[in-house]
Amino acid sequence: MAEKTKEIIALTRDQRLVxxxxxxxxxxxxxxxxxxxxxxxxxxxxxxxGLVTQQWVVDAYLITLGSLILLAGSLSDVLGRIVILxxxxxxxxxxxxxxxxxxxxxxxxxxxxxxxxxxALLVPSSxxxxxxTFSGIARAKAIGQWTAGTTIAFLAGPVLGGMIxxxxxxxxxxxxxxxxxxxxxxxxxxxxxxxxRDPGVRIDFLGxxxxxxxxxxxxxxxxxxxxFGWGSPVILVPFIVGIxxxxxxxxxxxxxxxxxxxxxxxxxxxxGVGNVATAFIxxxxxxGSFIIVVFLQQVAHWSATFAALSTLPLSLLIIGLSSxxxxxxxxxGARWFMGFGPIAAGAGFLLMxxxxxxxxxxxxxxxxxxxVILFGLGLSATVAPxxxxxxxxxxxxxxxxxxxxxxxxxxxxxxxxxxxxGLIIGQTxxxxxxxxxxxxxxxxxxxGGVVSAxxxxxxxxxxxxxxxxxxxxx
Numbered sequence: 001m002a003e004k005t006k007e008i009i010a011l012t013r014d015q016r017l018v019x020x021x022x023x024x025x026x027x028x029x030x031x032x033x034x035x036x037x038x039x040x041x042x043x044x045x046x047x048x049x050g051l052v053t054q055q056w057v058v059d060a061y062l063i064t065l066g067s068l069i070l071l072a073g074s075l076s077d078v079l080g081r082i083v084i085l086x087x088x089x090x091x092x093x094x095x096x097x098x099x100x101x102x103x104x105x106x107x108x109x110x111x112x113x114x115x116x117x118x119x120a121l122l123v124p125s126s127x128x129x130x131x132x133t134f135s136g137i138a139r140a141k142a143i144g145q146w147t148a149g150t151t152i153a154f155l156a157g158p159v160l161g162g163m164i165x166x167x168x169x170x171x172x173x174x175x176x177x178x179x180x181x182x183x184x185x186x187x188x189x190x191x192x193x194x195x196x197r198d199p200g201v202r203i204d205f206l207g208x209x210x211x212x213x214x215x216x217x218x219x220x221x222x223x224x225x226x227x228f229g230w231g232s233p234v235i236l237v238p239f240i241v242g243i244x245x246x247x248x249x250x251x252x253x254x255x256x257x258x259x260x261x262x263x264x265x266x267x268x269x270x271x272g273v274g275n276v277a278t279a280f281i282x283x284x285x286x287x288g289s290f291i292i293v294v295f296l297q298q299v300a301h302w303s304a305t306f307a308a309l310s311t312l313p314l315s316l317l318i319i320g321l322s323s324x325x326x327x328x329x330x331x332x333g334a335r336w337f338m339g340f341g342p343i344a345a346g347a348g349f350l351l352m353x354x355x356x357x358x359x360x361x362x363x364x365x366x367x368x369x370x371x372v373i374l375f376g377l378g379l380s381a382t383v384a385p386x387x388x389x390x391x392x393x394x395x396x397x398x399x400x401x402x403x404x405x406x407x408x409x410x411x412x413x414x415x416x417x418x419x420x421x422g423l424i425i426g427q428t429x430x431x432x433x434x435x436x437x438x439x440x441x442x443x444x445x446x447x448g449g450v451v452s453a454x455x456x457x458x459x460x461x462x463x464x465x466x467x468x469x470x471x472x473x474x
Contacts, residue, residue, distance in 0.1 A: 034157030064116030073404030088121025144326020162308025217242025273455030286414030326384030333458025345378030346445030
């Protein structure tokens, strides 16, 4: 036991740098994905466009991020993780500044799509640095620290965004990205890490194109159907093309010599089940984080700062508990953490339904705080064990593509969830629409917990299952 404790605590200089680089590189991508939610009312008020523009500002980023994360995994193998990280960081900084100076919704949406391209390069490479540097319980601990940092970005983004919007304007929610990017680039210089390249890897560009068109066409139809109707060729054609292209993408991954998403990885139980759970959980997180801050501003008429501060306890719980839960899952297995965590988080959202009782007088402490606390506890118990279970199920050599697939699943789930908001809410956000979104969010979280409790295997059971099945060829 003493040796294991020493393994966790006695980190080398390079290991400490890797943790900070991984956290900061992913931090900007997660921060931007969540901070935008609280800025949406201010953007719509300044640039115009209503709910549809708000959906596109979120989904333009998620379309390119979710569809190109898989390509980024292959690029990391060909060009090296450090090279891809540097390109992604610089690109994210430049496109963030383009978002800040956008004069109209169209320019902002295009800039957000380009920002998603850069963001796709950051997450898989940064997490792969951790999995290739640490092993055993130390890896679970490091993943817990990475999860804490990135989830803090996802949850603290609205708080930071609210204060920025009310003080200096929504444009600065993009400018702020430059500071962690500069810090990460400096740490990469200090690391002097030798890059690893695999000369045998080929990039499946056809698969990447099919994925982008498949997601883009489908999401366009889901968002714009409220304007044109499902019978319009403007909606029907992109929707059909999107479905066909995404089916083509899955077919391509089954036959390509060097697929972006090796489907045989899903035959590994914890990897496959963990990604199914990821889809439900992160779809719920995208819906929940979108609706709370927008509802409190547009319907309850809170300021951006106070609406954002409503989620502050989430960040505090993540800071205090994620690394601890990551360590516990490394010792005892992830199954029950992944099972009960999302169910508790879903129950937290159900408690928030109290906010629909008196829209003229929304009391934070009575109507929202209990649900926020329960949601935070459940989420803290979920995120690190989820990541550890998925990446721990595959080999170290597969960690790059494994993290890329898992992040793609999470982003695409969020992308589709945001695209469906118009169908759930209707044309205008009101109390009834908020009520429906909260119910859907809670249901998705509870389903994710049930899937995990039934399907995830703890290490001993997983090892026995692995010994009993034939080896999967890579």
